[in-house]
Amino acid sequence: MRTVLVVEDEAPLAETLRFNLEDEGYRVRTADDGLEGLSMAQALQPDLVLLDLMLPRMDGIEVLRRIRERSQTPVLLLTARTSEADRVRGLDLGADDYITKPFSLAELKARVRVHLRRKQEIEVEARVLTFGDFTLDLNRHLLTRDGEPIPLRPKEYELLAYLVQRDGRAFTRDQLLNDVWDISFAGGTRTVDVHVRWLRKKIEQPDVPPRHLITVRGAGYRFER
Ligand code: CA
Secondary structure, eight states: OOEEEEEOSOHHHHHHHHHHHHHTTOEEEEESSHHHHHHHHHHHOOSEEEEESSOSSSOHHHHHHHHHHHOOOOEEEEEETTOHHHHHHHHHTTOOEEEEESOOHHHHHHHHHHHHHHHHHHHHHTTEEEETTEEEETTTTEEEETTEEEOOOHHHHHHHHHHHTTTTOEEEHHHHHHHHSOTTOOOOTHHHHHHHHHHHHHHSOTTSOOSSEEEETTTEEEEOO
């Protein structure tokens, strides 16, 4: 079941959206201010977010910016007709679409369907990723080079899969520790460095600077396909 997060402070509108989206078969969660919306977006990892722009405690633009630091989930903005500058800013910050209030529920539902379908297509396509001579198959948890499997420890695989799927973005050791290792894991950020070193032995050429698993000075690591 797909989860839609509705961040909207007008209670009657939030309820109407909930009712109509549940009717479409989605699981719906609602937040009535920006801060709660952001924390629910991070905790629930919804398949799609409907985000009002004018929200108490944190405005929708800031919520969007913070969601996009960690996630590519589709975000549809709900905006007033008068707020063109905010709409443009929202699209620049990575919103997928916007819909102007007052909107027809049929149109909103159609847009939600389109974005969920697109997300699913992207996910299916993205299950097999390539870099250099390597192929990382996320369905089979398998790394191969020219068709030959490269054995990986479980956390090596998870770290690699995490970074390859976020190609080009830099992550701190703390972020990686937080996202790749269990929250209960007591080891320090040194663990990340150890796994990076192991991975480099498997995917990089010896004696030349890494091409894929790159150290970002003062920050952490990023992956380049
Ligand atoms: Ca509002």
